Amino acid sequence: MNRPHVICHMMTSLDGKIDGDYMNTEEAQSLYLKYVEIQESYNPKAWMCGRVTMEGNFAFGEKVEFKGGITLAVPRTDFIADAHAERYVIAVDPKGKLRWTQNTIPTSFQLKVESHIVVVITEAVADEYLTYLRDLGISYIFGGKDQLDLHEVLRKINTLLGVQEMMLDGGAYLNGTFLNEGLVDELSLLITPTADGDTSTQALFAKPDSLVKQPAARFTLREVRKLESNGIYLNYAINR
Ligand SMILES: NC(=O)c1ccc[n+]([C@@H]2O[C@H](COP(=O)([O-])OP(=O)(O)OC[C@H]3O[C@@H](n4cnc5c(N)ncnc54)[C@H](OP(=O)(O)O)[C@@H]3O)[C@@H](O)[C@H]2O)c1
Incomplete structure (x- = not known):
């Protein structure tokens, strides 16, 4: 499999x-x-939640708007900032709505191992959003053009992250x-x-x-x- x-x-x-x-x-x-x-x-090695859970619990960044649009100047290729993390948290955020402050979720009473953030997005997100994620050192995986294909997402989680x-x-x-x-x-x-x-x-x-x-x-x-x-x-x- x-x-x-x-x-x-x-x-x-x-x-x-x-x-x-x-x-x-x-x-x-x-x-x-x-x-x-x-x-x-x-x-x-990995745990996954939807955008609403992430927004309510972990993604507390300033609600900046990305107006740059989709010019495809930033290639739609997956970006893995940490290929050797002990644990990954995978945030399903197809439209790129989440605003983060750092590239990990730290340990707490509900998380025993710090988790590197990997966002599942579609190719329809703004170029600026991709730059924003890269600047924060957050990994991202494309899950489809504008709709998510979860079979493909899981295949990438396996091959790119070794999960x-x-x-x-x-x-x-x-x-x-x-x-x-x-x-x-x-x-x-x-x-x-x-x-x-x-x-x-x-x-x-x-x-x-x-x-x-x-x-x-x-x-x-x-x-x-x-x-x-x-x-x-x-x-x-x-x-x-
Ligand atoms: N009791 C428990 O064990 C437990 C555990 C976890 C979460 N929860 C609760 O569940 C609620 C919401 O959870 P959630 O945000 O993790 O997940 P969700 O309600 O299933 O999904 C929330 C958002 O994630 C994106 N999404 C999820 N599935 C998608 C799909 N198949 N295709 C495209 N987009 C998809 C969408 O974002 P967009 O709207 O941006 O398109 C969607 O609105 C929260 O209130 C949380 O407290 C309970």
Whole structure:
């Protein structure tokens, strides 16, 4: 397989939601530490999140506009600033909206190994944005002309970064696209003993409307573990 093994690692409420008020409960906060511990137990070479998660948690740069447009003066070739990082964080940001301040995400209570930032963009981003990423020493990979081809993205993550195993940490549309494209291999799921019935929040997988729906994915249960705070850990392999 010329792509990494993909483990979708997520935490949900009992009603299958990945976000919402339940995240502020004592149970969810305690189980979030377990979520981090399980993620670290994989010692992943790479972990991937969507643009919204990155914007909310890690990409706090000044919201400068890039007005230079697309002149193709900067070639649309992948740029790897650090080919030997111990760990990579892969930010899916097709339109180049994220504004960064540095080229790594430092260690914290939720990240045990500093992670070099790799952005997945499309060729439709402004030339100036590419220069901006290069100046910061941030790596970038082209995932398509104006739409992402996740098969190609995974192939590049494997060949350019040497990643054999990747954690996919959502959100819903990213997970849903991977699932729909047959690119999820394993599901690693913590369930918190909470529910809020909020219809405005996202569930574990959401297929973007632009994709043709594939038959429902089916999984084989490999592990069930009772956790503290009345949580459950489930591990599934996807059926091929
Ligand atoms: N409970 C958990 O375990 C958990 C874990 C991670 C995240 N979350 C939650 O999930 C929410 C959002 O997550 P997210 O930003 O990581 O991911 P997301 O909602 O799946 O995607 C957010 C953005 O990423 C880009 N994107 C994702 N998939 C794409 C695709 N297939 N093709 C093109 N663009 C794609 C798009 O950016 P543009 O809009 O710029 O085009 C999209 O709007 C957050 O509220 C976060 O708190 C929960």
